[in-house]
Amino acid sequence: MRSQTFLWIAQRASAAVLALCVLVHLAVIVYAVRGGLSGDEILSRTRGNAAWFAFYSLFVLAVTVHAPIGLRAVLGEWLAWRGRSRDVALLAFAMLLAWMGMRAVLVVFA
């Protein structure tokens, strides 16, 4: 019960973080493409920026926490996939998300 409750809390908390991150992310996209910046110009501004690196790392962390927990409920309710095998698969999925997300963050901001 306790671990399930903490998963639930983690999903709510990560949802709150995501709500903010998505808004900032959308604003950044609109700002970045507004003046017709090229990819190289964008990268020259983002690389080495510690604040944006921290922000997008937090974004990736929130996605890594949020998505697998939501998928856990979907798999249980729609495919009746429950138990340890589901949680192991979702842990692998979380690691995949973290790896893909941080790979992108490192390329753009490191």
Add this chain to the structure above:
Amino acid sequence: MSVLRVSVRRGDVWQAFEVPRHESQTVLDVVTHIQRHLDPTLAYRYACRVGMCGSCAMTVNGAPRWTCRTHVDKVAKEGRLEISPLRNLPVIRDLVADMREFFDKWARAKGQFKGERKRSDDCARVSPDSEKRIFADASIECIGCAVCYSACDVVAWNPEYLGPAALNRAWTLLNDERDTQQAARLRAVAGDAGCLSCHTHMSCTDRCPKALSPTAGIAGLKRATLKAALRGDL
């Protein structure tokens, strides 16, 4: 006299009946007419006929309802009624659903009151204005008809889910200042089978014949669970 065309679910098939239409006729009147005049083998359940006992709930034209207080006028479309047993419960026969799992879940949600006062003790004094008493008042009138349980999609998806009625009962008792097993109750209703799985579809609240809001109670349980988890009491 006009006639009502009624389809009744009997096992795997629908059986058609024609029932005379009357003024102020309820769906339970229709089912009773079928059993008394058209087919005495039809099995259904009822007791009080006045919306107190919660035993006559069935699925009427696709939605769960208490049949004794559902007027035909309100639900019959073009003089047609489709009556089947409640969803999400095993069928014993015809329109009779097996309620055991439904009430077992009340027990699993710690739906029993347990106090500490003895007969010789003075009465507990609970202020009618206290927040807890107001919450309890809002949820206490459940008659256990299982309409909400039948309406709930989460029950359909997760057979372990305790369901709106059991969780509403847990919420009622959680707000009973006299009860002594609150920590155990919260543990019973937290987790995948409990309040945390509610999707807030509000089908239970929409369908409850007593106009209760199990959804609000479940939200209250979620808040209480969160607080207990953060305090380390879960």
